[in-house]
Amino acid sequence: MKNFILRTITGALYVAVILSGxxxxxxxxxxxxxxxxxxxxxxxxxxxxxxxxxxxxxxxxxxxxxxxxxxxxxxxxxxxxxxxxxxxxxxxxxxxxxxxxxxxxxxxxxxxxxxxxxxxxxxxxxxxxxxxxxxxxxxxxxxLSSHLVLMMFVLIWVNDTGAFLVGSAIGRHRLFERISPKKSWEGFWGGMAFCIIASIAAKSIWPSYFLLDIWFMAVFGVIVCVFATWGDLIESLIKRTVGVKDSGRLLPGHGGILDRIDSLLIVSVATLAYLLFI
Structure with a gap:
């Protein structure tokens, strides 16, 4: 219970810092x-x-x-x-x-x-x-768009939440067992569904905030889901190679900064490439 409270407080402070920035x-x-x-x-x-x-x-x-x-x-x-x-x-x-x-x-x-x-x-x-x-x-x-940056962060968090909820409930088939034994295909597709729904909802509710039309926003949700998953797996591979669980101890209950931005590092490159191509 104590660890849960610590994780919650640390997570809330981290989100507050990101949103403020x-x-x-x-x-x-x-x-x-x-x-x-x-x-x-x-x-x-x-x-x-x-x-x-x-x-x-x-x-x-x-x-x-x-x-x-x-x-x-x-x-x-x-x-x-x-x-x-x-x-x-x-x-x-x-x-x-x-x-x-x-x-x-x-x-x-x-x-x-x-x-x-x-x-x-x-x-x-x-x-x-x-x-x-x-x-x-x-x-x-x-x-290009501060709102799109905000949406990128939100979708990464939504993807993590969706993958955890669906994966915990019905996850059976391992996504990448060699690197991350807990990830499942069911969780991956659940995270993608959450991302697509969140992207379309954001465009529908705040149409003037985003440069992309609703279908491009849906594709953006897919891109974030796929590359966020790869980003998490890449950092897991690095940590598994050196034999550690977390990249650091800066964020109590959450590990290090690299543990928090591993998905972002890959998603940011994929997002910019997507914007340049369309």
Missing amino acids: ILLGAIPFWVLCMSLSVLATIEYTSLGNMKRQPDGNVCPSVDWASASMWIDVAMALSLITAGWMSMRYAYMQVWGTWLSLLLVRLVYTLYSKEEKPLHSLARSMMSQLYIALPMMLMQYIYA
Whole structure:
């Protein structure tokens, strides 16, 4: 019961932070994305650099060379919150900073005293493709429609809820037993049905809030369901590979930040691609 209350409070606070970041405007949303990116990157590089102790316990060791890069980016974004540059110029500065840091990270490998510097480089590059880039692309989706970003978050939560409810009730056939034994095909289709209904309902109730017509919104619901499921499975594969249950302990009862945004990282890329193609 105590754990349930803790999970509920933590979940409510997390949702409140996400909604505040989206609804308060472009700059708060940017700060939210960069904060999530930095925290998730630290967790990821810690997972990718796990060291097993003689007693069998796993001890994380953070790749600070990678994590510090995104802390630098977050610090650069503080210029925006101080109002020192226009949003358009800020986008250029962040992309320029990001590309420059990629070059710095590559050159840093030459001077690294690590036993296996290429392993560290691979973790660093993966963290940027897997976490940082999708979170940066979120800004472009937000520029097109903040309501669509909000709907993307809502659909991810709806998908999780629908998959859990249906899967718990009638789930029999395993979806991807090798990686996630608890997921079922019944839960997957239940989550998809919830997403489609929620997408159509949102467009019907608030037609002026969304750029897409009702059928494209229904397809959007399908896309979120499919890629949210893949996103969750990808993170499960990472955790299973290093032998841990959660990516971190920042959110009591929920694990780490990466555990909360694993679906978002894949859904954001799929959403932007969908918008560009249509």
